[in-house]
Amino acid sequence: MKTSDLDILIAPGLGGGSSSHWYTRWEQKLSTARRIEQSDWHEPNFDNWVARITxxxxxxDRPIVLVGHSLGALSIVHAAPLLADKGIRAAFLVAPPSQRVLLTMPEVDxxxxxxxxxxxxxxxxxxxxxxxxxxTYEESEAMALDWGSAISDAGNAGHINDESGHGPWPEGLMRFAGFLKTL
Structure with missing residues (x-):
């Protein structure tokens, strides 16, 4: 599929990202992309975040590919059972957090x-x-296995965000384009 044939819905993570974050740049660069806005980026409410995705x-009415980073990626996975009849063609999930880490974050539902x-x-x-x-990479592999997701090894890339030097993240955009070609 080509990006012009679908709607790309981007689910940012905790904090909503900056203007230089890779998914903000993708939203600006890809004409059919739009951000899933949340009412509270800093103290995410489970019900609200899942509802906004649905x-x-x-x-x-067009086919949809979901793109999520961190807690946004995990929110997509939580919303998946509610999306069966919504025209979702695929999901590109980047750096979802593990249960181990989420349990240490009091600001997260x-x-x-x-x-x-x-x-x-x-x-x-x-x-x-x-x-x-x-x-950890092993936790990510386990999530991918559970979800039936293909795993893509980004190497030593931190959390794949601004702090790890991934402003524009052209390698990610190439991976995304390659993924779309498989649909």
Missing amino acids: EHASST PRFAHVPTAPLPFPSVLVASRDDPYA
Whole structure:
């Protein structure tokens, strides 16, 4: 698939990201991409975050590919059972946090820490870093296995965000384009 043939819904993580974050740049660069806005980026409420994903997915008649980073990626996975009839073609999940880490984050609704283990109802790829402070590579592999996601090894890339030097992240955009070609 080409990006012009679908709607790309981007689910940012905790904090909502900066203007230089890779997913903000993708949103600006890809004409069919739009951000899933949340009412509170700093103290995420489980019900609200999942509902916003399903609301955005319900607002289009075109095929959808979901892109999520960190808690946004995990929110997509939590929302997956509610998305079966929403035209979701695939999900590109970048650096989801592990249950171990989520349990130490008091600002995050504890229901996020109940990481789903059921396979996703659509194709997906999980991009994982070998030195992500929010999930070990082994934890990421286990999540990918549970969800039926292909794993994409980003090497030593930290949390794949501004702090780890991934402003524009052209390698990620190439991985995303390659993933779209498989759909």
